[in-house]
Amino acid sequence: MSLESVLSTVEKRVTPDAAERARFEQIAEELRERTRAALAELDVDGDVVLVGSTARGTWLSGDRDIDMFVRLPAELDRTELVQHGLTIGHEVLPEGREEYAEHPYVKGTYEGFDVDLVPCYDVADAEHIQSAVDRTPFHSQYLEENLDDELARDVRFAKRFLKGIGAYGSDLRTRGFSGYLTELLVCEYDGFVPLIEAAAEWQPPVKLDPEDHGQETFDDSLVVIDPTDPERNVAAVLSAENVARFQHYCRELLAEPRVELFFPPERESLSTAELRRHVRERRTTPVAVVFDAPDVVDDQLWPQLHRTLGGVIDGLGDHGFDVFRADVFVEETGAPADEQGTAVLFFELVSPTVPAVSRHVGPPVSVRGHAEGFYEKYAARSQSDGEKSEGGEDGHASNRLYGPFLVENRYIVERPREFTDAGEYLRSEALMEVRTGAQVEDALQGREVHLGDEVEALVETFGRDLAAYFDPRP
């Protein structure tokens, strides 16, 4: 199949038809009217700006998101801005509820559309913003000026492609390409095909500056200077892994064009038998730390979970347990954004047990003060341990210290380990010393630990996560 015919198939599926467009225009107009009425009722100066992909005609057929910004006078203080914003939001979206980004705003549904109604300051240009959200109307304006119909179509290709490969979204779970970044890239390379041809050859760090006004330097793999703000990298949240993922799939698409890259089949859930087979064949020891995820929004939850995963891997390592691979799963509940389900830290261990002793390297013998202190401390323990140990029970782990002895010019001791069993460590209070995240730390107190065959209990809820784990792809 040629790339041309693949894109033609994709185009049919992602382009909203006339009816969908008309329906959107009608709803958007109604919402604008309701918002203006609410402003009038409040007796506040202000105007309404439609932003986001629906505003620019770059939405994918079937998307039902409307982002509406209410620009209020720059003289208002933050409390007033938020207060007016919420009042208007509740007026326009009677069943809406408050969410929190830069500041609180109202989110709700209206005639089947998901609507965000966000208050911002009416400032002269993007360099004089008072709140981060003030930038958004300028982004919208920039893109409206730079996107023609053909580029809008190509933005849809790019978005659908990024969704297909799992790299779309600037949320802190995905750390992928935001809508704005995607649109800028399509503009900058003047189309979807030139973009993927260029990306296939990228040598990160890649720096783009559409308005040629950037001054600062950034450490990121991809730097796209915001056309409306020279000090901002639009791709700041994008991970190096998603840059690599995009490059990989751009090459795939060019080498072997196929619609599946835009619309991949959903993964099938892993069965218990398959899980068992993977574990037996890999000869690793799976272990899961399971707890109720704290009720915070994803952008707060995911960084904490990744931090905690790293902390537990380090904690296991410090106690001698090598982690082969690990991942985080969170139950999809379909509940509101700040109501979370069960979270799982999933590890494969090289071995579930370690020796009862660990090697501890002391100072060089020649450093007399330290060396004597070290030797005396441990020689005394070794002596008394050796005596105690004579009466030790068979099969019991050692509490005995071996040494000090010499390796090259240093003293060495073999000290008893605190834990010889990974499950024991993960269940212990000692686990709470690892780095976590404020809310995850509390939640982790109520953890359950499943080791070995016990992880089969995860299949019901996390079968799809486990399928992805055991069939990892770029």
Place this chain on the structure above:
Amino acid sequence: MSLESVLSTVEKRVTPDAAERARFEQIAEELRERTRAALAELDVDGDVVLVGSTARGTWLSGDRDIDMFVRLPAELDRTELVQHGLTIGHEVLPEGREEYAEHPYVKGTYEGFDVDLVPCYDVADAEHIQSAVDRTPFHSQYLEENLDDELARDVRFAKRFLKGIGAYGSDLRTRGFSGYLTELLVCEYDGFVPLIEAAAEWQPPVKLDPEDHGQETFDDSLVVIDPTDPERNVAAVLSAENVARFQHYCRELLAEPRVELFFPPERESLSTAELRRHVRERRTTPVAVVFDAPDVVDDQLWPQLHRTLGGVIDGLGDHGFDVFRADVFVEETGAPADEQGTAVLFFELVSPTVPAVSRHVGPPVSVRGHAEGFYEKYAARSQSDGEKSEGGEDGHASNRLYGPFLVENRYIVERPREFTDAGEYLRSEALMEVRTGAQVEDALQGREVHLGDEVEALVETFGRDLAAYFDPRP
């Protein structure tokens, strides 16, 4: 106990009495006479020099070693020198046999003494030597000029102390202090007590140059420039560990003087029950590679064994098996120097098994040529493995490849391991790829591998080595 009274006790045990001295003088004179007669019979110019501790009166009571050098004209070529040396040697020691150091010589017993009869060149000074052994008469001469009776007594303290702590002998098993080095140190510090007081404070590298004529720089922990040869470090073979050992026990002797440091009790052999207890308490997996040591002298055998031990540790590591601690044992047979008994490479493993997959990190995705080559190679294998694996037997290790997938900006695969069981690897032909030593490599072909409880078979022959292994001391 004071250091003084400890030394007084030691002195009584190490000083040869008048009868022992007289006996030695008589035997030495007989040997000299026999050697002169042999020289006369051969009609070769030459003289006989007694060297070593017996010559200098620094031997320990009970020692029965006589080193006799036959100095032959410097004009002889090497073949003649050796030929004359062997002829004289066999004449003087009719039951002697040939050994090989710098060149062949005759070793035998005479009236209960162990006699080495070594031919060397008669050169003007140590800087004009033609063979390494030519140096020895100059060493002897230097020490005869510098050692009085009191220093000779202190040399005996130092030798006995170094023997007691296991650091005496410049053979390549011990890599300790040679007799000559010990004598030079006692001279340089003007006595045994000043020597140990200084050594307790040494900050290696320590450099001594009795004749103040050294030019070269050396990397060793202890450098003692040969008074008869400015280009030679007398302590070149001494290991950093034995320097540290000497420092440690010097401090011990000063802090708590005791005769046991000079005459330590022999270790008791480890019982099977004790071995079992150590293994259970330590929760490591012992494994022994047992083979007939090749019939070469110790100075050839031991470096090869240590090289092989390091090679096998690295080989195990490369296959994922972590070694906790390891050592080499060789059976003491009491047979001639080049007839060796059984050798053991003894390892404690962290775990006897490893996962069936190992992580392999590929190139960054951005390096297009390498990245595409890597991805295509492994993606094809992964595909076909996944298909094969469907029919795999339960419990079987994987031959399946997982990935490629992404971690940060790189491709990663999890490849099947060749061995998941350490015993299997150690018994396999793959072990022969590790670095060994020419003769040990051949011997290793006939190895047996004992894993876990099977190592109990070692107790009978290697009980004392195992006792030292499981009660390691400086």
